[in-house]
Structures are given as C-alpha cells and as structure tokens.
Amino acid sequence: MEERPGYDEKLTRILKEAASVFAAKGYHQASIRDISAAAGFSLSGLYYYFDSKEELLFLIQRRCFQTIVERARSIVAQDLPSETRLRLLVRSHLRFFLTNMREMKVLSHEADILTGDYGDEVAALKREYVGIVTGLLEELRPDPDGADVRVATLGLFGMMNWMYTWYRRDRDPDGDELADQMIHVFLNGFLDGPVDRTLLVDGSDRQPDPSAPSIWQSP
Amino acid sequence: MEERPGYDEKLTRILKEAASVFAAKGYHQASIRDISAAAGFSLSGLYYYFDSKEELLFLIQRRCFQTIVERARSIVAQDLPSETRLRLLVRSHLRFFLTNMREMKVLSHEADILTGDYGDEVAALKREYVGIVTGLLEELRPDPDGADVRVATLGLFGMMNWMYTWYRRDRDPDGDELADQMIHVFLNGFLDGPVDRTLLVDGSDRQPDPSAPSIWQSP
Numbered sequence: 001m002e003e004r005p006g007y008d009e010k011l012t013r014i015l016k017e018a019a020s021v022f023a024a025k026g027y028h029q030a031s032i033r034d035i036s037a038a039a040g041f042s043l044s045g046l047y048y049y050f051d052s053k054e055e056l057l058f059l060i061q062r063r064c065f066q067t068i069v070e071r072a073r074s075i076v077a078q079d080l081p082s083e084t085r086l087r088l089l090v091r092s093h094l095r096f097f098l099t100n101m102r103e104m105k106v107l108s109h110e111a112d113i114l115t116g117d118y119g120d121e122v123a124a125l126k127r128e129y130v131g132i133v134t135g136l137l138e139e140l141r142p143d144p145d146g147a148d149v150r151v152a153t154l155g156l157f158g159m160m161n162w163m164y165t166w167y168r169r170d171r172d173p174d175g176d177e178l179a180d181q182m183i184h185v186f187l188n189g190f191l192d193g194p195v196d197r198t199l200l201v202d203g204s205d206r207q208p209d210p211s212a213p214s215i216w217q218s219p
Numbered sequence: 220m221e222e223r224p225g226y227d228e229k230l231t232r233i234l235k236e237a238a239s240v241f242a243a244k245g246y247h248q249a250s251i252r253d254i255s256a257a258a259g260f261s262l263s264g265l266y267y268y269f270d271s272k273e274e275l276l277f278l279i280q281r282r283c284f285q286t287i288v289e290r291a292r293s294i295v296a297q298d299l300p301s302e303t304r305l306r307l308l309v310r311s312h313l314r315f316f317l318t319n320m321r322e323m324k325v326l327s328h329e330a331d332i333l334t335g336d337y338g339d340e341v342a343a344l345k346r347e348y349v350g351i352v353t354g355l356l357e358e359l360r361p362d363p364d365g366a367d368v369r370v371a372t373l374g375l376f377g378m379m380n381w382m383y384t385w386y387r388r389d390r391d392p393d394g395d396e397l398a399d400q401m402i403h404v405f406l407n408g409f410l411d412g413p414v415d416r417t418l419l420v421d422g423s424d425r426q427p428d429p430s431a432p433s434i435w436q437s438p
Contacts, residue, residue, distance in 0.1 A: 151400045154385045155378040162377025181370045
C-alpha cells in the first residue's frame with residue numbers, strides 16, 4: 001500500500017481510539033461505526049488503514065507487544081546483574097501498562113479472538129516476552145527445590161497484569177513505586193530457598209476436599 | 220416464587236451451563252437461546268428460573284462469591300496463626316477456581332456488566348472477600364515500611380486469578396502444590412522487612428522515561 005502523507009500519525013490515532021472503544025464496549029459489541037465516530041474518520045477513510053475489525057484488533061495487539069518486547073530485549077541485553085535487569089523489566093512493564101491501561105484490558109479480554117496468521121504473530125511475540133522473563137528467573141533461581149519457574153513467571157505477570165482491574169491513579173503508587181513494591185513481594189520470596197510445604201497444622205488439608213470439586217454441586 | 224420439585228438442582232444445572240456459554244462466547248454474544256440449547260431447557264422453561272440474561276449473570280456471580288466468601292469466613296474464624304490461615308485461604312481460592320475455571324473467566328471478563336442492586340450485592344461480597352485477605356495481611360505485616368498492604372493484597376489476587384489465562388491441567392501443579400508455590404513466592408517477600416528501592420545501578424531510571432508516556436506516541 002502506498003502511504004498517504006501523515007499515514008503513521010493517522011494510523012496511530014485510529015489504533016488508540018479503537019483500543020478505547022474495544023475496552024469500553026468489548027470487541028464483539030464494538031462496531032467500525034463506533035470507531036469511526038470516536039476517531040473522527042469516515043468509514044471509507046478508516047478502511048484505507050485496515051480491512052476488517054479483526055485486522056484492527058491485530059494491529060493494536062501487535063503494536064503493544066512489539067513495543068514491550070523491544071524494551072524487554074534492550075533491558076536484558078544490558079551488562080547488569082540479573083536482579084537489576086528483572087527490576088528494570090518490571091518497571092518497564094508497569095509503566096507501559098499504567099499509561100496504556102485500556103490497551104491492557106483489550107489484550108486481556110480479547111486474547112482469544114485472533115486466529116490464523118494474526119493469532120500466530122501475536123502468540124510469537126507473547127512467547128518471546130514470557131521467555132525473556134522466564135530466562136531471567138532461571139538465572140536468578142537460587143535453589144533447585146525453590147519455586148517452580150513457570151509458576152513464578154506467570155505469577156509475576158498475574159500480579160502485574162491484574163492491575164487493570166483495581167489500579168486507581170488517585171490512591172495507588174505511581175509506576176516505579178508500584179514496581180518496587182511488587183518486586184519486593186515477589187523477588188524476596190522467589191529467592192528464598194526451598195518451597196515450604198510444612199506450615200499446615202496437620203496433613204488433612206492436603207487431602208482432596210470433598211466440598212471443593214465444583215461450585216455447582218448442590219449444597 | 221413457589222418452588223417446583225428439583226428446583227435447586229435444575230437451577231444449578233442452568234447456572235453451570237450458562238457460565239460455560241458466557242465463558243465461551245462472552246456475555247454480550249451469548250443468547251438465552253444458546254443457554255437453552257446447552258442446558259436442555261425450553262426457553263419458557265428457562266424463564267421460570269430467571270427474568271433476564273443480566274439476572275442469570277448475577278446468579279452466577281453471586282453463587283461464586285457467596286461460596287468463596289463463606290469458605291473464607293470459616294477459615295479466618297479458626298484458632299490458627301495468621302500465616303496458616305492465609306495459606307488455607309490461598310488453597311481454598313485456588314482449589315475453587317481450578318475446579319471452576321470457566322466461572323473465573325466469567326467473573327473477570329464480565330465484572331463490569333452488573334448494575335443497580337445486582338451490581339451492589341456482588342460488589343459487597345467482593346469487598347468482604349478482599350477485606351478478609353487484607354485483614355490477615357495487616358496482622359502479618361512485620362514492618363511499617365514493608366510492602367503496601369493494598370498493593371500486596373491485590374498483587375496476591377492477581378497472582379492467583381491470572382491463572383485462568385495460563386493454567387494447564389496436563390503440565391501445571393495441582394491446586395495445593397500451586398498454592399504452596401504461590402504462598403512461598405508471595406509470603407516470604409511480604410514478610411521481608413522494608414521495601415528495597417536501592418537496587419538500581421543509578422538513579423536515572425527513576426526519572427520519567429520520555430519514551431514511556433503512551434504506546435501511541437509516534438515512534
């Protein structure tokens with residue numbers, strides 16, 4: 001496609017407005033007409049930049065993950081201790097999503113929509129990102145009986161990503177302070193030797209709990 | 220409403236099937252017709268149990284939060300050290316959502332749908348639940364300069380709840396082992412004295428990063 005003057009800025013504006021509309025209404029409920037109204041483009045003007053709503057969602061997801069993965073690559077390439085690089089990564093992630101909270105909601109809620117090449121390309125970026133964090137945690141892991149690295153990595157992402165459900169700018173710490181808090185909780189525990197499985201008062205709690213299997217068992 | 224014979228079991232079946240349909244298609248995309256097909260009830264048969272799709276979502280959310288809050292209440296009432304009670308709470312939460320993963324997705328993705336009395340009642344249950352966990356962490360908090368209790372509580376919920384995006388029964392630890400892993404990572408860090416904000420190699424990282432403000436700045 002030959003690029004019109006101002007192509008990049010216009011595409012950027014469209015993606016930003018589309019992300020807001022998707023975050024507010026959900027992907028399926030949002031129409032191209034809603035996005036046209038929000039972005040101030042005619043429908044035909046919009047379709048110059050993408051061919052379908054799915055491509056639009058793909059462009060948003062790819063832009064987010066490309067940005068965050070590029071930052072992660074440049075952080076891990078630095079000649080710094082693994083722990084410092086992990087801290088920088090957590091800050092980078094939290095800063096990014098604190099300033100792009102609507103995009104974070106779209107990435108979480110619309111994670112299963114993309115299929116085919118779109119889905120593959122975004123999945124590859126996500127895998128690379130998770131791989132970078134997993135690699136750092138592997139380097140840091142002090143004890144072979146310590147925390148499971150996969151659980152720890154995804155636990156750390158959970159701690160960070162869940163933020164879009166609760167974070168309030170008027171009462172919660174800013175990005176770097178939030179990163180310090182989370183790293184503190186996460187990293188000291190992660191570095192803390194073998195997993196303790198003995199704190200319970202008796203062993204009975206480890207048995208399958210007959211009341212647990214499903215919420216849908218009649219009471 | 221006078222109850223038909225088998226009312227509770229039938230309602231339970233409807234709520235379970237409706238949760239599956241909501242998890243698969245999303246609330247807005249799911250129709251009562253889809254739920255009727257999944258549950259094996261006629262449309263008029265279904266409407267004996269609820270008046271609207273929103274009521275159905277409310278009944279699912281209320282059932283989940285009531286169950287988990289009741290378990291939490293009985294755990295914190297036990298005469299056990301705070302740390303043991305926290306461990307039991309984490310196990311209870313993970314067991315519950317590992318066996319009700321589709322419901323977990325519905326609770327997360329459709330958290331903003333309920334309004335009015337429905338929304339208020341569910342919000343009150345959530346507040347109570349978060350309050351129970353916050354209370355335990357307040358009791359455990361070892362250092363006034365330690366981790367922010369609100370951030371830690373919501374970080375712990377994030378660690379646990381994000382699971383619905385990644386957990387795979389065939390490769391990941393079962394509920395109690397997962398709980399031990401997460402508690403290990405979380406609790407040792409939480410208990411570990413003042414938050415360390417000094418690990419960075421220089422102070423420059425604490426400055427606002429001009430490249431951070433928004434993903435939508437042109438590159």
